[in-house]
Amino acid sequence: MSLPDPDWLKQFPALATMPEGERAPLASGAMAMNAPAGTTVYAPGEPCNAFILVISGGVRVYQLDADGNEIVLYRLGPGSICILTTLALLASDAYSAFAITETPVQAMALPVATFNDLMARSAQFRSFVFGAQAARMADLMAVIQNVAFASIESRLAARLLTLAGGGHELSITHQQLAAEIGSAREVVSRQLKAFERRGWVSLGRGRVELRNAAPLRAAAGR
Amino acid sequence: MSLPDPDWLKQFPALATMPEGERAPLASGAMAMNAPAGTTVYAPGEPCNAFILVISGGVRVYQLDADGNEIVLYRLGPGSICILTTLALLASDAYSAFAITETPVQAMALPVATFNDLMARSAQFRSFVFGAQAARMADLMAVIQNVAFASIESRLAARLLTLAGGGHELSITHQQLAAEIGSAREVVSRQLKAFERRGWVSLGRGRVELRNAAPLRAAAGR
DNA sequence: CCAGGCGCGGTGACTTCGTCACAGACCGCT
DNA sequence: AGCGGTCTGTGACGAAGTCACCGCGCCTGG
Numbered sequence: 001m002s003l004p005d006p007d008w009l010k011q012f013p014a015l016a017t018m019p020e021g022e023r024a025p026l027a028s029g030a031m032a033m034n035a036p037a038g039t040t041v042y043a044p045g046e047p048c049n050a051f052i053l054v055i056s057g058g059v060r061v062y063q064l065d066a067d068g069n070e071i072v073l074y075r076l077g078p079g080s081i082c083i084l085t086t087l088a089l090l091a092s093d094a095y096s097a098f099a100i101t102e103t104p105v106q107a108m109a110l111p112v113a114t115f116n117d118l119m120a121r122s123a124q125f126r127s128f129v130f131g132a133q134a135a136r137m138a139d140l141m142a143v144i145q146n147v148a149f150a151s152i153e154s155r156l157a158a159r160l161l162t163l164a165g166g167g168h169e170l171s172i173t174h175q176q177l178a179a180e181i182g183s184a185r186e187v188v189s190r191q192l193k194a195f196e197r198r199g200w201v202s203l204g205r206g207r208v209e210l211r212n213a214a215p216l217r218a219a220a221g222r
Numbered sequence: 223m224s225l226p227d228p229d230w231l232k233q234f235p236a237l238a239t240m241p242e243g244e245r246a247p248l249a250s251g252a253m254a255m256n257a258p259a260g261t262t263v264y265a266p267g268e269p270c271n272a273f274i275l276v277i278s279g280g281v282r283v284y285q286l287d288a289d290g291n292e293i294v295l296y297r298l299g300p301g302s303i304c305i306l307t308t309l310a311l312l313a314s315d316a317y318s319a320f321a322i323t324e325t326p327v328q329a330m331a332l333p334v335a336t337f338n339d340l341m342a343r344s345a346q347f348r349s350f351v352f353g354a355q356a357a358r359m360a361d362l363m364a365v366i367q368n369v370a371f372a373s374i375e376s377r378l379a380a381r382l383l384t385l386a387g388g389g390h391e392l393s394i395t396h397q398q399l400a401a402e403i404g405s406a407r408e409v410v411s412r413q414l415k416a417f418e419r420r421g422w423v424s425l426g427r428g429r430v431e432l433r434n435a436a437p438l439r440a441a442a443g444r
Numbered sequence: 445c446c447a448g449g450c451g452c453g454g455t456g457a458c459t460t461c462g463t464c465a466c467a468g469a470c471c472g473c474t
Numbered sequence: 475a476g477c478g479g480t481c482t483g484t485g486a487c488g489a490a491g492t493c494a495c496c497g498c499g500c501c502t503g504g
């Protein structure tokens with residue numbers, strides 16, 4: 001915990017424009033949080049007692065199965081809220097998903113009472129929350145489309161591009177890439193080798209360099 | 223459209239216990255609907271302008287991809303609300319999913335204004351909506367677990383059991399079963415043949431009879 | 445310093461699953 | 475009976491997941 005940055009609301013345009021009266025509980029009830037990378041935000045069975053708004057940093061939400069297989073569902077960045085904790089909070093439902101910070105994260109936490117107060121008070125706040133719900137739902141449906149129907153080649157190419165985010169270098173292991181797309185390490189290794197043979201990437205230990213993004217983008221569309 | 227059954231609220235225990243004052247818009251604003259089997263409830267791009275509460279019948283929500291591949295996401299029964307239309311309504315987001323009635327459906331439709339009124343007025347209504355959100359989110363995560371990591375054998379066995387719902391006979395084609403689990407018809411045909419050889423089911427044109435549920439349940443757990 | 449441990453990547457063999465092409469069986473209709 | 479359409483069966487093949495095992499580089503403790 002630390003002092004809240006008074007400007008944190010700028011990360012949430014939808015909330016910043018709320019009328020003074022509605023916004024009051026946000027200012028008075030929110031607690032600033034700082035978490036290092038690797039902090040667990042949500043895990044099945046763990047109690048969660050706050051509504052979390054991400055100000056800076058990134059959170060990865062993923063599923064694990066009994067055999068240790070992993071698949072990334074979506075990521076939260078600045079301006080996002082953690083729907084998983086929210087739903088767990090309100091519906092006291094247990095999910096088989098995990099949420100973990102990937103980088104140091106600054107966030108604001110609203111106690112349940114404050115959250116309920118805002119939900120009752122502000123249509124704008126409600127629509128902000130619903131918008132976030134809708135976005136996460138769309139994320140999950142995109143994941144389903146991918147794992148059910150898309151080829152490894154296209155899923156891997158697409159993921160490399162989004163993870164690179166405009167840059168040309170990634171620090172990531174084949175195992176981690178496999179977890180990103182819900183596949184196996186060997187499969188990813190072989191596919192990366194194929195990309196390398198075609199000159200699309202070059203590989204190093206724990207490193208993937210994008211050398212030619214155009215054909216990767218083409219492959220991602222298939 | 224038809225006259226609302228005055229007892230329809232009984233299908234929604236969470237709403238029926240709302241205080242008189244909060245419940246008023248439900249009674250005054252809701253419109254009864256009757257739809258035959260095969261009616262489209264939601265499709266991408268179609269405008270939707272009501273919040274839908276299912277009183278009787280069933281709705282199937284599924285995804286299609288460009289090649290015509292299909293996968294069932296979840297089903298809605300009596301007491302459920304259509305989160306898809308709700309989110310599309312509130313977040314004006316486009317989903318790649320379809321919702322269609324499988325049997326004749328009786329439902330109540332709340333205009334957006336009434337829905338917003340209830341959301342503003344009743345904490346109980348809000349928590350009902352959140353509970354439904356949470357349940358659908360859990361459904362989608364279960365689908366992801368299945369398509370990403372579970373074998374065809376276990377997915378098919380599990381689906382046969384839930385579709386039969388305690389009965390021992392299903393009227394369904396192999397193609398439809400494939401769409402249920404997001405696989406291919408040939409794969410389902412071969413797996414069903416294997417089940418038949420083991421004496422777990424017996425097969426007919428458009429028909430699957432469960433002859434021995436115990437090993438199916440065992441296989442579903444793997 | 446270097447020895448072992450460990451994380452990472454590479455590879456071959458095999459199984460499972462999805463795709464394609466096609467054939468045959470069954471159904472309802474005229 | 476003939477016929478078109480739907481449903482199911484099958485073989486061949488490619489794509490993807492699994493298993494077993496290897497070597498390499500890096501790090502760390504003796």
